[in-house]
Amino acid sequence: MNTKTSVMPTVAVAPGAVAKNAGASPSVQLLLKYVVWIWLVGLVIVFGLLNKFFFTTSNLQNILTQATVLGLLGLAASLPLLVGEIDLSIAGNMGISSAIGALAILQLHMPTFLGVIVGVGAATLIGFFNGLCITRLRMVSLIETLGMMIILQGGLLAITQGATITDFTDAYTWVGQTTVGGWPVMPLVLFVGFIGMAVLLRRTVFGRKLYATGGNAAAAHVAGIRVNKVKIVAFTLSGFIAGIAGYFLASWQMAITSDQGEGFLLYSIAAPIIGGVSVFGGRGDTWGILGGVLLLTVIHVGLAVVNVPSFYVDMIGGFLIFIAVAVDAIRVGMGGTR
Amino acid sequence: MADDYLIEVDDCIKRYGGVVALKGVSLRVRKGSVHGLLGENGAGKSTLVKIIAGIVQATSGTMRFNGEEIVDADVKAMEEKGVFLVTQEPMIVEPMTVADNLMLGRWPARSGFVRDRHMMALATSFLEEANLDPRRLASTLSVVEKRKLNILRALHSGGKLIILDEPTTALTMADKHQLFTFMKQLRAQSVSFLFISHYNEEILEICDEVSVLRDGQMIGQGQVVSHLDSSALSEMVIGRDVHLFKRVTDEAKGDVVWTLRDVRASGLSVDRLDIRKGEIIGFAGLPGSGAKELGRAIYGLMPSARGFLDESGVAHALPRDPAEALRTGIAFLSEDRLRDGIIAIQSIAENMTLSSLPAVSRFGWVSRSAERQLVEKFWRLFAVKAASHAAPLGSLSGGNQQKVLLSRLVATEPRLVILNEPTRGIDVGVKEEVHRLVDDLSHRGVSVIIITSDIEEMLRIVDRVALFVDGRISAIEPAHGLTKEDVFEMAYSASDRSVSASHQPLH
Numbered sequence A: 001m002n003t004k005t006s007v008m009p010t011v012a013v014a015p016g017a018v019a020k021n022a023g024a025s026p027s028v029q030l031l032l033k034y035v036v037w038i039w040l041v042g043l044v045i046v047f048g049l050l051n052k053f054f055f056t057t058s059n060l061q062n063i064l065t066q067a068t069v070l071g072l073l074g075l076a077a078s079l080p081l082l083v084g085e086i087d088l089s090i091a092g093n094m095g096i097s098s099a100i101g102a103l104a105i106l107q108l109h110m111p112t113f114l115g116v117i118v119g120v121g122a123a124t125l126i127g128f129f130n131g132l133c134i135t136r137l138r139m140v141s142l143i144e145t146l147g148m149m150i151i152l153q154g155g156l157l158a159i160t161q162g163a164t165i166t167d168f169t170d171a172y173t174w175v176g177q178t179t180v181g182g183w184p185v186m187p188l189v190l191f192v193g194f195i196g197m198a199v200l201l202r203r204t205v206f207g208r209k210l211y212a213t214g215g216n217a218a219a220a221h222v223a224g225i226r227v228n229k230v231k232i233v234a235f236t237l238s239g240f241i242a243g244i245a246g247y248f249l250a251s252w253q254m255a256i257t258s259d260q261g262e263g264f265l266l267y268s269i270a271a272p273i274i275g276g277v278s279v280f281g282g283r284g285d286t287w288g289i290l291g292g293v294l295l296l297t298v299i300h301v302g303l304a305v306v307n308v309p310s311f312y313v314d315m316i317g318g319f320l321i322f323i324a325v326a327v328d329a330i331r332v333g334m335g336g337t338r
Numbered sequence B: 001m002a003d004d005y006l007i008e009v010d011d012c013i014k015r016y017g018g019v020v021a022l023k024g025v026s027l028r029v030r031k032g033s034v035h036g037l038l039g040e041n042g043a044g045k046s047t048l049v050k051i052i053a054g055i056v057q058a059t060s061g062t063m064r065f066n067g068e069e070i071v072d073a074d075v076k077a078m079e080e081k082g083v084f085l086v087t088q089e090p091m092i093v094e095p096m097t098v099a100d101n102l103m104l105g106r107w108p109a110r111s112g113f114v115r116d117r118h119m120m121a122l123a124t125s126f127l128e129e130a131n132l133d134p135r136r137l138a139s140t141l142s143v144v145e146k147r148k149l150n151i152l153r154a155l156h157s158g159g160k161l162i163i164l165d166e167p168t169t170a171l172t173m174a175d176k177h178q179l180f181t182f183m184k185q186l187r188a189q190s191v192s193f194l195f196i197s198h199y200n201e202e203i204l205e206i207c208d209e210v211s212v213l214r215d216g217q218m219i220g221q222g223q224v225v226s227h228l229d230s231s232a233l234s235e236m237v238i239g240r241d242v243h244l245f246k247r248v249t250d251e252a253k254g255d256v257v258w259t260l261r262d263v264r265a266s267g268l269s270v271d272r273l274d275i276r277k278g279e280i281i282g283f284a285g286l287p288g289s290g291a292k293e294l295g296r297a298i299y300g301l302m303p304s305a306r307g308f309l310d311e312s313g314v315a316h317a318l319p320r321d322p323a324e325a326l327r328t329g330i331a332f333l334s335e336d337r338l339r340d341g342i343i344a345i346q347s348i349a350e351n352m353t354l355s356s357l358p359a360v361s362r363f364g365w366v367s368r369s370a371e372r373q374l375v376e377k378f379w380r381l382f383a384v385k386a387a388s389h390a391a392p393l394g395s396l397s398g399g400n401q402q403k404v405l406l407s408r409l410v411a412t413e414p415r416l417v418i419l420n421e422p423t424r425g426i427d428v429g430v431k432e433e434v435h436r437l438v439d440d441l442s443h444r445g446v447s448v449i450i451i452t453s454d455i456e457e458m459l460r461i462v463d464r465v466a467l468f469v470d471g472r473i474s475a476i477e478p479a480h481g482l483t484k485e486d487v488f489e490m491a492y493s494a495s496d497r498s499v500s501a502s503h504q505p506l507h
């Protein structure tokens, strides 16, 4: 047993991690930093060789459309991760908030746009509440949001009474169904979302505060950053994005099931982590998150396209994710930074 | 004779990416001696000892231990041979007992179960002399006790060479004395030490031989300490004798700008303290006497503290948090860099501008050019040594990290500055630079509070010393004419008085 390293975590985690790093040369580091993209390109080629259909425009459109909801959720998951917390309730939040919005339209006869706002507003409030619990009440985010996740999933089942909500207004499903010149509009949202996030993280004061809080909350506090406020905003924004994702999912599927969104939970957390966002906070960038999202989507779609029998899909998909994470771990060990 | 040496390092080279930290270094440490290792910040001292301890691997070079060639040894292998590194931050598992920590990773066990009673018995007999209770929880130990425990662990595991990387930071004079006595005892039992320090007087007191690194090269190897004095040491370290800075106290003092009133917190009770514009005041006192605590209270780091800090006659409550303090023009340097100073994984630039984000941004947008300007200004001012602005702060040597933190603080353009151990881990040359910088700040009208356990340093750079005893200010004296001994006497005798006073029966 290596006693020295096992004692390290008391204080020296960060410098220790840096110390290991610097062995690799700058070009190797750059390569490692975007290893998720290399992995992505490799898989695309493999799937394409296995089935020509994979390279068609319609499949590309399919991948991008599928990636939209996961992408937004990946962004929502990243914000708490960047400040060193975790939010397990975003997928549940996505489901219930879309149901609230849809029911406001269908049963309270609200105008469509108002109903959507109500839904997204509910999601935002849920995120804000999570933030309050974690900062003011000092609840542990892993457990608090786990509890919230169960409440939200149960809540969705309760308000839908187990039934699937359908019969949306045309205005409601417009975004999910419309194509312009043969191209669906959904992926546009994906790109807007990622560009917005990139700008937020890299160019704004708030982005700086996020990274500082996640990097060393005690130091950030002494440096004059209101760490709790930053965390609350991160959770609130995360809830807001989950709400948007919920609306898009419903608009695209034209249905809200009583377990809407549940399947997304693990993937939405896995995507940013595969893309290099650290669960300890303070590390990760938008390119990485996008890479992680596309990688997971390509695995998902690719396995369907090459006709892997459905009994094996989950298992093989899990393996591929496993390998991606292992590669990422090697990357961190060899000196990639965010 | 070769077998006089416990460890022999030859032509050791270490590259970190593009940075060459060690450029062919050789070092020899004799058996049963205390060997000092000196050098500027970033000279490569920590890197060298980490290589010796097997924590990092050298890029090239050879190493012999007890005459035996060492190849590709890791920490565990080196510990088995008897080489232990005690880092600056004590490595202790806080929730475990002293005994657990003493035998960390080598607990006496039978088929996987730790033999607790046996372990306690072993620990008790081993710790008898050291005055440590094996049953105590490690989290209740003081800094010295923790460091001592680290050294004891090394010994208990059969340590022959114990490496201490800046072990005296954060220690009081008494603690230091205790540590040195302990080292001398062990030396008599022919344990060797490799001792890193930025304090010449410590090297002169405890070391038999000294080696000096400069910029990754060995300048003087194995010099006999008894032939050297402090200025000779400084000359080896920075290539010239340091001219010790001495503040010239301005007799025509400025007006009182800051007034602390009725500060109350647990263990802290200060009725009034006036601080003039451009004045440097030192807070001195034993640990727990309130000096550090008052500094934290002024910066909003003790939310339970109540009281007032008036500026120019305008009454203000103490700031609620650091953000508010900064807005009031107060800045603060943490005593513990790693814990609440640096953000190790973030770049130098991001660390530097962290407290002055409003100044480098507009409507919430960071202006890259404003940021670059600010960083370049302080980069030059403090002569930061690093590959680029984008290098993670954690990859810098301790002294350079401190420079970045000082930059962060000065960049906020404060009117009152609280410096906690400002020269902790800084080399002799930079130390004087920091003193000049603080002096400079004061001439620009900034009031400065300095809290440090290095009383000698304090007396050279402050105008007045406020002496803390039991949470109160027991005396305020002009620094001019005070000696270190005076301050100690005041601190101890005053605390003795109050101790005996508290033993008086109540009437």
Ligand SMILES: Nc1ncnc2c1ncn2[C@@H]1O[C@H](COP(=O)(O)OP(=O)(O)OP(=O)(O)O)[C@@H](O)[C@H]1O
Pocket: A018, A019, A020, A021, A022, B016, B019, B020, B021, B039, B040, B041, B042, B043, B044, B045, B046, B047, B048, B385, B386, B395, B396, B397, B398, B399, B400, B425, B427
């Ligand atoms: N993990 C690392 N990655 C990149 N550079 C490093 C790393 N560790 C050390 N360096 C560089 O190697 C050089 C020597 O650093 P080292 O920590 O050994 O200095 P030092 O003599 O211990 O200084 P100090 O007195 O400030 O502690 C410095 O230029 C430092 O920036």
Ligand SMILES: [Mg+2]
Pocket: B045, B046, B047, B397, B398
């Ligand atoms: Mg060092």
